[in-house]
Amino acid sequence: MNQETFDAYLLAHRERLLEDYKDFLRQPSVAATGEGILEMAALVARRLASLGAEVQIVPTVEDAPPVVWAEIGEGDKTLLIYNHYDVQPPEPLELWESPPFEPTIRDGRIYARGASDDKGELVTRIHAIEAWLATQGKLPFKIKWLIEGEEEIGSPHLHAWVERHQDWLRKPDGRPLDGCLWEFGGFDEKGRFVLTMGVKGICYVELHAKGVDHDLHSSQAALAPNAAWRLVWALGTIKDASERILIEGYYDHVRPLTPQEEAVIAQMPFEEEEIKQKWGIREFVTGVSGLEAAKRLLFQPTATICGLSSGWEGQGTKTVLPARAVAKVDFRLVPNLTPELVLDLLRKHLDRHGFSDVEIKFLGGYRAALSDVNSPMVKAAERAAQRVYGQQPVKALLSPGSGPMYSLSEFIGGVPVVCAGIAHADTRAHAPNEHIILQNYYDGMRFIGVLIDEFAR
Ligand SMILES: [Zn+2]
Numbered sequence: 001m002n003q004e005t006f007d008a009y010l011l012a013h014r015e016r017l018l019e020d021y022k023d024f025l026r027q028p029s030v031a032a033t034g035e036g037i038l039e040m041a042a043l044v045a046r047r048l049a050s051l052g053a054e055v056q057i058v059p060t061v062e063d064a065p066p067v068v069w070a071e072i073g074e075g076d077k078t079l080l081i082y083n084h085y086d087v088q089p090p091e092p093l094e095l096w097e098s099p100p101f102e103p104t105i106r107d108g109r110i111y112a113r114g115a116s117d118d119k120g121e122l123v124t125r126i127h128a129i130e131a132w133l134a135t136q137g138k139l140p141f142k143i144k145w146l147i148e149g150e151e152e153i154g155s156p157h158l159h160a161w162v163e164r165h166q167d168w169l170r171k172p173d174g175r176p177l178d179g180c181l182w183e184f185g186g187f188d189e190k191g192r193f194v195l196t197m198g199v200k201g202i203c204y205v206e207l208h209a210k211g212v213d214h215d216l217h218s219s220q221a222a223l224a225p226n227a228a229w230r231l232v233w234a235l236g237t238i239k240d241a242s243e244r245i246l247i248e249g250y251y252d253h254v255r256p257l258t259p260q261e262e263a264v265i266a267q268m269p270f271e272e273e274e275i276k277q278k279w280g281i282r283e284f285v286t287g288v289s290g291l292e293a294a295k296r297l298l299f300q301p302t303a304t305i306c307g308l309s310s311g312w313e314g315q316g317t318k319t320v321l322p323a324r325a326v327a328k329v330d331f332r333l334v335p336n337l338t339p340e341l342v343l344d345l346l347r348k349h350l351d352r353h354g355f356s357d358v359e360i361k362f363l364g365g366y367r368a369a370l371s372d373v374n375s376p377m378v379k380a381a382e383r384a385a386q387r388v389y390g391q392q393p394v395k396a397l398l399s400p401g402s403g404p405m406y407s408l409s410e411f412i413g414g415v416p417v418v419c420a421g422i423a424h425a426d427t428r429a430h431a432p433n434e435h436i437i438l439q440n441y442y443d444g445m446r447f448i449g450v451l452i453d454e455f456a457r
Pocket of ligand 1: 429
């Protein structure tokens with residue numbers, strides 16, 4: 001590639017591209033409420049079509065946000081790009097310094113809901129491809145681009161969509177695509193550029209305990225079963241005070257790290273003391289530290305009570321014996337420990353411990369995904385990072401968060417993934433005052449251009 005003409009184009013068109021970024025941010029697209037979703041899908045489709053891509057807006061299920069699908073470029077080599085056009089709800093509004101859907105620039109940062117997650121990465125990629133086409137000619141390979149509208153509510157229809165359109169997500173002869181550029185990524189607390197190759201899975205459930213028919217006067221407690229106690233006892237069988245998860249068979253599905261993965265974690269910076277300070281704790285659970293703590297964070301499954309609700313939760317006293325109790329529990333999952341397995345193991349576990357009456361409601365989940373840490377996709381991103389940021393990027397194996405990566409990697413033949421984006425550590429995704437440092441957006445466009453160049457090799 002001719003880096004000079006590419007960079008010059010981005011500089012010459014900076015104001016117009018920034019206005020385009022703002023247009024994306026002005027359009028609300030809240031998956032949780034449906035606000036602006038169809039308008040946003042149309043805007044994304046129009047913008048991709050303006051690059052010369054073949055674009056379709058493809059339904060998932062009736063009334064649910066559609067997928068925007070685009071193809072651009074020619075050749076056997078194919079890069080899959082995954083983004084999402086939906087955003088989290090902007091509330092609480094009073095904590096925003098400028099309105100969430102009026103993009104505002106302050107101190108070299110652009111503030112708006114979605115500025116980072118995920119419209120920032122989406123426009124960075126669109127703008128880089130525009131600059132490539134304008135200055136380098138045709139793309140050196142084919143790009144297939146999937147932009148969904150339900151990521152922020154757990155991508156409930158994406159896997160079924162992928163199942164229906166598997167042929168789109170493979171080469172004409174059925175071989176898997178050559179790489180996938182994932183939606184998110186960016187920089188750590190120390191400003192180091194980070195690449196990850198996977199995500200943990202998740203299984204999110206509600207546990208419902210029932211006692212008596214309706215709430216009672218607590219004076220009846222000597223005779224009446226209490227749903228809150230029932231739930232607490234059931235929860236108590238799931239994990240003990242030494243942080244060991246007691247669901248029979250749970251750890252059987254945790255595979256050992258490969259030597260390659262071990263090496264990646266060992267090289268990964270892990271700012272242990274800073275994390276503890278930020279969280280206001282003296283030590284991590286179980287007293288784990290150093291390399292073992294990093295491994296535990298990335299490669300051990302969890303069982304987390306996210307919320308507990310029963311009886312009287314207001315001020316002062318109310319002597320009530322609750323008839324119902326609910327716990328929201330999430331399990332963060334490692335490769336091989338699937339949401340289906342967890343549901344099955346959890347049901348058997350509760351039954352075995354005498355809690356057949358505690359109902360499990362499945363609220364959603366993803367499998368974990370982890371692709372080769374040294375794939376050509378990752379290598380191309382490493383070389384691009386060196387060229388643009390002048391540093392060897394941090395490789396962080398996988399994100400302890402979750403996303404629908406399995407459906408777009410392992411499920412379609414094993415597409416190697418890399419996560420590379422423009423967010424900095426304090427980007428406030430999902431929170432008020434979400435923003436992107438403009439310099440990261442400018443550099444991010446150059447990174448994508450150079451990544452195209454490197455991936456073509
Ligand atoms: Zn998000």
